[in-house]
Amino acid sequence: MTRDEIVAKYKQYLFPSVTTYFTDALVTDHASMQHLWDVDGKKYLDFFGGIVTISVGHANPRVTTKIKAQIDKLQHASTVLPNESVVALAEKLATIAPGEISKSYLTNSGTEANETAVQTARTHTGRFEIIALRHGYSGRSQTAQALTGQHTWRASLPGAFGVVHAINPYCYRCPFGLKYPDCGVKCAHDVENVIQTSTSGAVAGFIAEPIQGLGGFITPPPEYFKIVFNIIKKYGGDYISDEVQTGWGRTGKKWFGIEHWEVTPDIITAAKGLGNGVPIGLTMTKPEIANSFKGLQISTFGGNPVTSVAAKAVIDIIEEDRLMDNAHTVGQHFREGLQGLQDKYELIGEVRGMGLMQGIELVKDRKTKEPAPQETNRVLDEARRAGLLIGKGGLYGNAIRMSPPLNISKADVDEAIRALDKAFATVTQQQPTGAAAR
Numbered sequence: 376m377t378r379d380e381i382v383a384k385y386k387q388y389l390f391p392s393v394t395t396y397f398t399d400a401l402v403t404d405h406a407s408m409q410h411l412w413d414v415d416g417k418k419y420l421d422f423f424g425g426i427v428t429i430s431v432g433h434a435n436p437r438v439t440t441k442i443k444a445q446i447d448k449l450q451h452a453s454t455v456l457p458n459e460s461v462v463a464l465a466e467k468l469a470t471i472a473p474g475e476i477s478k479s480y481l482t483n484s485g486t487e488a489n490e491t492a493v494q495t496a497r498t499h500t501g502r503f504e505i506i507a508l509r510h511g512y513s514g515r516s517q518t519a520q521a522l523t524g525q526h527t528w529r530a531s532l533p534g535a536f537g538v539v540h541a542i543n544p545y546c547y548r549c550p551f552g553l554k555y556p557d558c559g560v561k562c563a564h565d566v567e568n569v570i571q572t573s574t575s576g577a578v579a580g581f582i583a584e585p586i587q588g589l590g591g592f593i594t595p596p597p598e599y600f601k602i603v604f605n606i607i608k609k610y611g612g613d614y615i616s617d618e619v620q621t622g623w624g625r626t627g628k629k630w631f632g633i634e635h636w637e638v639t640p641d642i643i644t645a646a647k648g649l650g651n652g653v654p655i656g657l658t659m660t661k662p663e664i665a666n667s668f669k670g671l672q673i674s675t676f677g678g679n680p681v682t683s684v685a686a687k688a689v690i691d692i693i694e695e696d697r698l699m700d701n702a703h704t705v706g707q708h709f710r711e712g713l714q715g716l717q718d719k720y721e722l723i724g725e726v727r728g729m730g731l732m733q734g735i736e737l738v739k740d741r742k743t744k745e746p747a748p749q750e751t752n753r754v755l756d757e758a759r760r761a762g763l764l765i766g767k768g769g770l771y772g773n774a775i776r777m778s779p780p781l782n783i784s785k786a787d788v789d790e791a792i793r794a795l796d797k798a799f800a801t802v803t804q805q806q807p808t809g810a811a812a813r
């Protein structure tokens with residue numbers, strides 16, 4: 376099929392609510408490590424990795440060889456018949472999970488992982504109400520939509536009940552109009568007020584992303600989650616860390632984003648980067664909490680032998696190649712490059728993130744901070760023209776999100792910065808020749 380035929384059939388046969396990027400949709404053909412090619416043969420440096428999912432490179436042969444061998448041996452068994460691949464993965468997960476977390480529930484997506492986490496906290500505590508954060512994203516089921524704190528992703532139907540939203544740590548646009556650190560991290564302390572005024576006072580738990588992904592890589596001040604954790608514990612809830620985007624070394628140095636904030640969660644959810652492209656969802660918790668889950672359950676594809684060998688291979692590569700360290704070092708280099716662009720282009724209001732999870736928020740005016748969503752779309756289009764794929768997000772559609780594979784080099788970052796410089800220059804009609812063009 377030609378590019379145009381694929382686009383036409385995509386429009387004709389798929390739900391239009393399933394949104395695509397770019398003014399002219401990019402039709403993918405093949406990919407290898409940090410590169411992706413479209414059907415017209417154009418090569419791109421992929422700095423979004425299929426929505427923060429390609430952690431060790433597209434079609435990494437160290438993963439795909441194992442997938443192929445497993446497909447030929449045993450492709451499916453279901454949760455009612457144990458297999459070696461799933462226990463090898465679960466055992467490995469238990470060794471890297473923080474604190475007492477050692478039991479896994481494997482499913483197919485981040486949405487399912489969060490559903491399972493909320494169910495688990497509810498059955499464990501015998502309570503119902505969950506605190507989530509504004510600007511967060513938790514997935515597309517009714518519960519996950521209810522947890523989500525952005526109207527754009529929950530417009531279809533009323534979400535499930537039993538969720539209230541606290542103010543998120545969005546320092547660039549502080550809802551209290553305060554400045555860190557003089558604010559005393561008021562947004563964190565306000566969670567207690569939310570519990571006292573918007574719930575029965577006895578909550579099942581709290582769920583948050585250590586860095587809000589779809590929210591536009593909103594990064595909290597270091598004390599935020601520690602303060603919130605203590606409040607949640609005071610009111611008897613379980614703490615759920617949604618590591619769907621921040622897990623598996625993405626933020627540098629640590630396996631999980633929450634580990635940067637000195638909080639040991641009760642429950643962790645993950646997906647995306649764990650599978651490097653195979654569909655997987657994971658809910659992990661302490662034995663005491665896992666054992667409180669009542670009734671019988673199956674997950675037809677949960678712990679599938681093919682996805683399990685893929686996930687185990689991904690973890691092994693991250694460990695063997697010290698990719699958490701690489702994410703930190705190369706991430707710092709990336710951050711410096713982005714700050715160089717910020718010095719040059721007024722359009723860039725803030726640069727934020729950690730490791731190889733870096734975002735930039737675009738504003739029409741740095742004083743008023745009026746969001747610049749049209750310019751964001753144009754930067755995406757122009758970066759694509761310059762051979763770089765990036766993502767976007769944010770409640771106002773004005774945040775650029777970048778999450779390359781964890782095994783990229785500084786040279787890849789330099790290439791990305793040059794492409795971004797070109798894109799910003801075109802959008803702002805400046806020359807792409809400044810210090811940022813490294």
Ligand SMILES: Cc1ncc(COP(=O)(O)O)c(C=O)c1O
Nearest residue numbers: 484485486512513514588619646
């Ligand atoms: C933080 C977070 N949680 C949950 C999800 C839902 O994951 P999935 O799309 O695999 O259902 C996403 C998806 O983007 C996410 O970013």
